[in-house]
Amino acid sequence: AQSVTQPDIHITVSEGASLELRCNYSYGATPYLFWYVQSPGQGLQLLLKYFSGDTLVQGIKGFEAEFKRSQSSFNLRKPSVHWSDAAEYFCAVGTGFQKLVFGTGTRLLVSP
Amino acid sequence: GAGVSQSPSNKVTEKGKDVELRCDPISGHTALYWYRQSLGQGLEFLIYFQGNSAPDKSGLPSDRFSAERTGGSVSTLTIQRTQQEDSAVYLCASSLKPGANNEQFFGPGTRLTVL
Numbered sequence: 001a002q003s004v005t006q007p008d009i010h011i012t013v014s015e016g017a018s019l020e021l022r023c024n025y026s027y028g029a030t031p032y033l034f035w036y037v038q039s040p041g042q043g044l045q046l047l048l049k050y051f052s053g054d055t056l057v058q059g060i061k062g063f064e065a066e067f068k069r070s071q072s073s074f075n076l077r078k079p080s081v082h083w084s085d086a087a088e089y090f091c092a093v094g095t096g097f098q099k100l101v102f103g104t105g106t107r108l109l110v111s112p
Numbered sequence: 113g114a115g116v117s118q119s120p121s122n123k124v125t126e127k128g129k130d131v132e133l134r135c136d137p138i139s140g141h142t143a144l145y146w147y148r149q150s151l152g153q154g155l156e157f158l159i160y161f162q163g164n165s166a167p168d169k170s171g172l173p174s175d176r177f178s179a180e181r182t183g184g185s186v187s188t189l190t191i192q193r194t195q196q197e198d199s200a201v202y203l204c205a206s207s208l209k210p211g212a213n214n215e216q217f218f219g220p221g222t223r224l225t226v227l
Contacts, residue, residue: 004154032212043116043203043218044155051213090154094212099145099168104154 002027004093006103013081014111021076021106023091033074034092034100035065044090050074061085086110114138116219118204124225125194133189133222137206144187145207145216146179150200158202161187162210194226 003026013019025031032051036044048059055067065076074091088107094100117136125131137144146158157171161181172178176194181187191198201223205216 006154009152036218041220043220044205044216045218046215049215092155096212098212099157099160099171100212100216101157102147102155104152 002031002093002095002098002101004091004101004103006089006091006106008106009104010107010109012109012111015083016080019076019078019081019085019108021089021091021108023074023076023103024072025074025091025093026072027093027095029095030069031093031095033065033067034094035059035063035074035076036090036092036102037061037087038090038105039087047076047089081108081110083110083112116204116206116217118202118219118222120222121220122223122225124227126227127196128193130190130192131194131224133191133202133224135187135189135204135206135219137185137187137204138208138217139185141206141208141217142184143207143210143214143216144181145205146187146189147203147205148173148200149203149221155203158189191224194224196226199224199226 005024034049035047088105090105091103092100119134144161147155160168176192179189201221203221205218207214207216
């Protein structure tokens, strides 16, 4: 069965500093990979997705993620965090016509 | 255009009561999903509708939970004889087509509190 691990429950980053959120998945083949963001009181918004091809994908709001098959990872990065990036971030994996499986999320706090 | 809408936004109920949660997907989206987000937990899949096909109910936690989708559009999630552990945010999502490679658009959720 597919599974997604986000090992960091909370992360605090200073405004302007770089960010990396970790995501590891378990699946035999290359799955579809997603990062979603959930701001307080809001639904989830898609940041970026990977299906195939270039393993470095660009998303909205200056985020990027890199798929590393050898590590079964799809870490999310941003070079300079803004206070408005404070939110909860979810990694998700899916394949074919199956439902998405989400990680438990990482809550990002941005300090001044 | 309009996104996914859910109602009510908040629902407080007493243990043992039945509740109905509504989801209006984006017009034209054939796939509809329900998830549950409990405090400190990720999104737990509940049920998936795709067109006229039989729904994937594999995520429903008990037979107290049921859902229907009328006319391929609006969906209602019903929880019978609510328990305190049912307290959570219930999220609905829709996608244009079925399959994991189609972006799911999420509604704002319904926060259910069972007293």
